Amino acid sequence: MPSEAILARRTDHMGASAIREILKVVSRPGMISLAGGIPAPESFPMDMIREITECTIEKYGSNAFQYDLTEGFPPLREALADYLTGKGLTTTAGEVLVSSGSQGVLDGIGKILINPGDQVALEAPTYLGALQAFAPYAPRYLEITTDDQGLLPDALDRILSRHAVKFIYLVPNFQNPTGCTLPADRRQAIAEIIQRHDALLIEDDPYGDLRYRGTPVRSIKALAPKHVVYISTLSKVFAPGLRLGFCLAPEPVHHWLVLAKQGVDLHTSTFNQALAAEYLSGGHLKRHLPRIINLYGPRQKALLDAMANCFPGEFTWTKPEGGMFVWVRGPQGMDMERVNQQAVARHTAFVPGTFFYARAGRGRETLRLNYTMADETSLARAAAILGDVLGSALAATGARHSVG
Numbered sequence: 001m002p003s004e005a006i007l008a009r010r011t012d013h014m015g016a017s018a019i020r021e022i023l024k025v026v027s028r029p030g031m032i033s034l035a036g037g038i039p040a041p042e043s044f045p046m047d048m049i050r051e052i053t054e055c056t057i058e059k060y061g062s063n064a065f066q067y068d069l070t071e072g073f074p075p076l077r078e079a080l081a082d083y084l085t086g087k088g089l090t091t092t093a094g095e096v097l098v099s100s101g102s103q104g105v106l107d108g109i110g111k112i113l114i115n116p117g118d119q120v121a122l123e124a125p126t127y128l129g130a131l132q133a134f135a136p137y138a139p140r141y142l143e144i145t146t147d148d149q150g151l152l153p154d155a156l157d158r159i160l161s162r163h164a165v166k167f168i169y170l171v172p173n174f175q176n177p178t179g180c181t182l183p184a185d186r187r188q189a190i191a192e193i194i195q196r197h198d199a200l201l202i203e204d205d206p207y208g209d210l211r212y213r214g215t216p217v218r219s220i221k222a223l224a225p226k227h228v229v230y231i232s233t234l235s236k237v238f239a240p241g242l243r244l245g246f247c248l249a250p251e252p253v254h255h256w257l258v259l260a261k262q263g264v265d266l267h268t269s270t271f272n273q274a275l276a277a278e279y280l281s282g283g284h285l286k287r288h289l290p291r292i293i294n295l296y297g298p299r300q301k302a303l304l305d306a307m308a309n310c311f312p313g314e315f316t317w318t319k320p321e322g323g324m325f326v327w328v329r330g331p332q333g334m335d336m337e338r339v340n341q342q343a344v345a346r347h348t349a350f351v352p353g354t355f356f357y358a359r360a361g362r363g364r365e366t367l368r369l370n371y372t373m374a375d376e377t378s379l380a381r382a383a384a385i386l387g388d389v390l391g392s393a394l395a396a397t398g399a400r401h402s403v404g
């Protein structure tokens, strides 16, 4: 059967992820991969999972295995409302919508908001999974200018003044891929701007709890609740395979997200939601989060220290206070896809930054490093190899080369 005859036109926009191809290569034995973006398996609270699995079956019995409400399992919605209120997002269970991963909300957002050609404003670079979720609905992207602290509020104001923007998509905490966190004064300015323009902002916050230094910054949702869809997940603080995300959306977005979800999966796994309800309400997350932070914090430090020693002086990089990523920028003319092949030949891998841009060909001189999946010794070794490979690639472009 010819595929053109059966496939919908929207599949034209659903290309295979180039990152998946890179990740296939880097899962070879002996490779130190700074390429993935996934939590360390040793960060999963396996002891607690054993304990709460029994409690969950005891407490909810067959209800934990029955169909349930699309909006979410009521005890989990209660527990999430308390958790979010504790983060300064005062809310009620009725406002919380549970999803199959935060990716499920991103897909729903695309489905209910984007008509072909609609304009979506976002940071460049941005989360690749959001680009993939929105792509089938054929938006046009407007890139908002950023600096090393993230989005520039004035640039957003200009875009909203000149263009009809369907929504803005932002990852304000420890952004994927850059690791940047938007400072409080910019969030305040953004909240004021979106309210003045009556614009909708999607605030995607999977990493906010993974803070190793400094103090948390208030979410934009707390500053402009009627103009923000706040999305988060238990993937980074419990276990990603459970596929548990959630959001707080103003009406009518909440209403339509529920209807869209009904058509996708009726609801997220009841049993997994029941487990998560126990994890949150039984105080397990509070006890476990410091363990995750104590695992990742030293890994991040080991990578940053080794980079400072081994990377050529022509490269700059972010020094995030949390999250899972460091973003590196080299001189113009560098081609990090080619550098990655050279690094892979030496059993070390990263993701070239160009994949995180909506516009093809941008960010060729950038790369993303993940530090959650390797131990400190491997990270230091990887940084030394990368420093070497970057130095050689730089010399090949004819630019100066100085270590440190």
Ligand SMILES: Cc1ncc(COP(=O)(O)O)c(C=O)c1O
Pocket: 037, 100, 101, 102, 103, 104, 127, 129, 171, 176, 204, 206, 232, 233, 234, 235, 240, 243, 244, 245
């Ligand atoms: C910015 C961002 N949003 C959303 C997700 C999706 O997370 P999940 O679907 O596991 O909740 C990720 C995962 O890496 C992410 O980095």
